[in-house]
Amino acid sequence: MKQTVLVGALALAGLSAGVAGAATLDDVKARGKLNCGVTTGLTGFANPNANGEWEGFDVAVCRAVAAAILGDPTAIEFVPTTGKTRFTALASGEIDMLARNTTWTFTRDVDLKFEFVGVNYYDGQGFMVPKELGVSSAKELDGATVCIQTGTTTELNLADFFRANNMEYEPVPVETDNEAQQQYLAGACDAYTTDASGLAAVRATFEAPGDHILLPEIISKEPLGPLVRHGDNEWGDIVRWTLNALIAAEEYGITSANVDELAQGTESPEINRILGTEGSLGEMLGLNADWAKNAIKAGGNYGELFEKNIGEATPIGLARGLNAQWTNGGLLYAPPFR
Structure with missing residues (x-):
């Protein structure tokens, strides 16, 4: 059993090494869509609706990343994965990122050569x-x-x-x-x-x-979050800071309804940097200045996404709990945009 696990780990590591040299951002831009790995179906998190369109809390992270890069939250190919197939799909390059209620652990990070870019749901x-x-x-x-x-x-x-x-x-x-x-x-x-x-x-x-x-x-403890392959730090930065933008947007009161207005400029330097009216954060990522604005506009800030897909008013009925902002006793805390 130990030998099987070792061989599997080495195989995934080999796959990761084979595709790590490629610039994922360039690939996504060239094909005009993001390939995002999701679950095969989990209500509220990732599931096709009656029209066959994927929706849910994890799906929203994929759409935010697509919007940040391509300006279009629908420019995505969703790839359903199981607990067994998800890591091979990511390591092989079949998908650009995985947003599939996946727990951040030592071995997945270090041995399987993946980079968890943050936590979008603290679970157990x-x-x-x-x-x-x-x-x-x-x-x-x-x-x-x-x-x-x-x-x-x-x-x-x-x-x-x-x-x-x-x-x-x-x-x-x-x-x-x-x-x-x-x-x-x-x-x-x-x-x-x-x-x-x-x-x-x-x-x-x-x-x-x-x-x-x-x-x-x-x-x-099950810290769930999106992950990418080791070896392409620039790509990891894009997915990481897109998630951070959604979290920070809630903290600073940026919503899908007011983001266009706030993008005209505010008295808050942090909001201005996030929305691209000050500084050059987008340029640093290799993206347009309005990358975060587009990500937030795609579905809303973290709180909007939570309440719409899995919150207390939905059939799933989850309270914010640990997933509240740090200012409300939770664990959500986005690093500064500066």
Whole structure:
């Protein structure tokens, strides 16, 4: 097993090395679209709507990057990936970036040679069970069958949690959220475990969401965010600062509704630098001066994207919690634009 993991890591590293020399920004501009890896379908985060158009919280990050570079948030090819295929797709150059509820870990950063450019959702692993199971705590799941996605951090977290609590379980491996949902509803497993946000998203699609409960335990830290390949720092800077622009926009009150007006110039030097009316930040990135303006205009600032796709007024119903701005007790904190 260790040998397989090592070979897999070396293979991904080799793929990364093979494409790292290419200037990703030049490639995106030449083809006129961004290739963005997303999940195969997770309501609120990345899912095709009735018209076949991709939408969701993670999708919005892709659209912001496309808008920053090409001035068009629709100039994107969305590439659905599973827990198993996502890293190969990125390492091989099939996609330019991955925005797929992926946890930032040491080995993914260092061993697999990827660069996480920030966190767009601070999460943690939880458990969902049918209410009729009569369980109120994950510590009551000794001997349970558990649906779990392969190729994810949740596999190791689950093993660690059960071992630490001297409990046993039987894993029911699945590859996608859709398969997990089907298996769970069919009774193939007593519980389903993944990121708590993912559980809320899946439960929102059930015919009777109230028949299922999320247990109180959060057993891990899951900082989720977009990632790119090692070896192209300029490209990493573009994706990183586009995400930062969305976060900073909320802090400074820049919205999709007022961004055009504020782009005429304000008394705030920071807002002016973000929107390109002062300084030369766009030029430093190899982009137009209005790159951040276009990114924000594509769907709104971080808060607008959160509330529209996964917030408390949506069926998913997530509170901001750790994902609130630092000024409101959360962890969101964009570095200065200067």
